[in-house]
Amino acid sequence: MSFDEGPVLEFMFETFENIDRALFLKLNGFHNEALDAVIPVLTYFPTWTPLFLLVVFFLVRKYKKRSSLFLLILPIMILCSDQGSNLVKKSVKRYRPTHNTEIGTQVHTVEGYKGGQYGFVSGHAANSFALATIVILLFPVMNRWLKIVCVLWALLICYTRIYLGVHYPSDLFVGACIGIVSAILMHRLFLVLDKKLFSSLT
Numbered sequence: 001m002s003f004d005e006g007p008v009l010e011f012m013f014e015t016f017e018n019i020d021r022a023l024f025l026k027l028n029g030f031h032n033e034a035l036d037a038v039i040p041v042l043t044y045f046p047t048w049t050p051l052f053l054l055v056v057f058f059l060v061r062k063y064k065k066r067s068s069l070f071l072l073i074l075p076i077m078i079l080c081s082d083q084g085s086n087l088v089k090k091s092v093k094r095y096r097p098t099h100n101t102e103i104g105t106q107v108h109t110v111e112g113y114k115g116g117q118y119g120f121v122s123g124h125a126a127n128s129f130a131l132a133t134i135v136i137l138l139f140p141v142m143n144r145w146l147k148i149v150c151v152l153w154a155l156l157i158c159y160t161r162i163y164l165g166v167h168y169p170s171d172l173f174v175g176a177c178i179g180i181v182s183a184i185l186m187h188r189l190f191l192v193l194d195k196k197l198f199s200s201l202t
Helices: 005-028 033-042 045-092 123-138 144-163 169-197
Strands: none
Touching: 005 144, 005 169, 033 144, 045 123, 045 169, 123 144, 123 169, 144 169
């Protein structure tokens, strides 16, 4: 007796899609004029430049000459997370909520911003979680609450994408996974280069 997995997989995928859409519409539905003004600013990475510079300052103070390695691997990490998400996006070609004809009229947008045509996966989620993860890895003795702040910052970036209506929760989850993996790989590269060029991390 053979078992046809096709209908089962189709049912599972459809169920997941419905849950993803329902959760998106629920979260996207919480909006007001104040947030409409603030969210577009928060989702824009250059807004956080002072925070990034502060992190670089502490990296230089902790690692001194070895901090140059971080400045080397950081662009590589962002390239991996950003281009990795773009590669998936162009391969899967899943429409963003704002471009989905089935729910497009239900999506709350801000100033007509709809983003590009495809949204799976989120580059914002990939990049923010890559940055948050690499900071946590480079400061292993960081206060627990500061680690929580790093994660909350990345989650905030993700929420802005739902608020603006351009990503489903699954877009953000998979994007975050890509970012975390990119950060872990780059941290290992950091350790290898540090051992070869300088001394082992203490």
